[in-house]
Amino acid sequence: MKKSLKEKIRLWKSLYVNAFENATNALPRVRGVLLAYNTNIDAIKYLDKEDLEERVEKVGKKRVFELMENPPEKVTSLEELFAGILRSIKLGKAMEWFVEDRGVRNYLREWGWDELRIGGQAGIMANLLGGVYRIPTIVHVPQNPKLQAELFVDGPIYVPVFEEGEFKLVHPKEAVKENEEELIHYIFEFSRGFQVFDIVAPRENRFIANADDYNARVYIRDEFKEHFNKIVKNVDLAIISGLQVLKEFYEDGTTYKDVLNEVEAQLDVLNERNIKSHFEFAYTANKKVRETLINLLPKFTSVGLNEVELASLMEIIGDEELAREVLEGHVFSVIDAIHLLMDETGIQRIHFHTYGYYMALTQYRGEKVRDALLFAALAAAAKAMYGNLENLSQIRDALSVPTNEKAFFIEEELEKEFGEVENGVIDMTDRQLTFIPTKIVASPKSTVGIGDTISSSAFVSEFAIRQ
């Protein structure tokens, strides 16, 4: 019998409460998680109209406006830096350009920031898993300067150190390397309606000036190459991210394949040791790299992605039409796409997240898959609400954020198509499809790192919950 809206709200509310209990009780069972590879410094600046206009005038408004219309997509001069910022504002679009020029880097360093935060998917997840969930976490830091080390919160967060042949795990703050580089991503945030000259932002977003040579090439520290076996000895789980930046060729003659061979060797070590691994996708511009990443998925246990990323994979293993439908948000196309991705790769778990709902397709069954997704949705809502997560009670607070009612209609469509949907769980004989409506925060404090929060929370809690 069809449930009323009120009944649905009540049902999901109780499922959410239960999931929070189950997940938080289970998290202490995880012995350790490895996070690799990208960690950097995010320097956030909230743009100020007067300051920005003055700086643009100073470098030459005319040239900046010309470049704004003919975007160079990278920064080799101050004119290009400001062209990027203004273009992002004008389109209300998130953009990221690499800063090649030393002089511009110095200028950015002097211009400064309002806030520093740990950045990079591995870095962000370390502060969440180690700092908030209190799970022992080993994180890869391409460089470990003081400015970055201090952005890791206190807690069981470790980097491996090898001294005189001895292996130790210490907090990044205890392993600072004074001579290593500060890998800074300058994030210029603007709100909807932000005005500079005659340009008005149609929506809030950010422009990123990336001054980080290491993560751009997925630099892997020597310790991580030479002693990987020792490093992973105490972990049950691993989350890999940061491969999206790979390019086909580098100026020194190396290619993305050199990096991916190294990653593959590490995945082999993880698999030998039965360590479950998750790959967090991010939009990968280069099609060859994207294709090679798909070929690497069979070595992972799990993958996390959003609608843009899933569509970009369908351009390769599906077709243009399916890719377009996924982008347009057709739920049955999303389901077809994740089935296809599982057929092609054999991967055991696919976690799809989009605004308003998540779905997981798994080659195993259990309500823990749903509970993990629900816990992840609470973490995401808390992250949106507070910007920065410090403790579990903030995640508990997210229980009072309303559940997205629009997703109830999607759930009804699934019921029509598949028959029984048992509290979000659909038995597909050889696979389980799990669907949950998420919690949406109406005016988020920040949207940076929500995707990483979702995927890592779900992956880690699912494997922690026993059934």
Ligand SMILES: Nc1ncnc2c1ncn2[C@@H]1O[C@H](COP(=O)(O)OP(=O)(O)O)[C@@H](O)[C@H]1O
């Ligand atoms: N206001 C919000 N409240 C709750 N969840 C949100 C909100 N805005 C975005 N999200 C979630 O964050 C996810 C962003 O993940 P993703 O697209 O992978 O971006 P990123 O990895 O850059 O954080 C969306 O799929 C959506 O589920």
Ligand SMILES: [Mg+2]
């Ligand atoms: Mg993401």
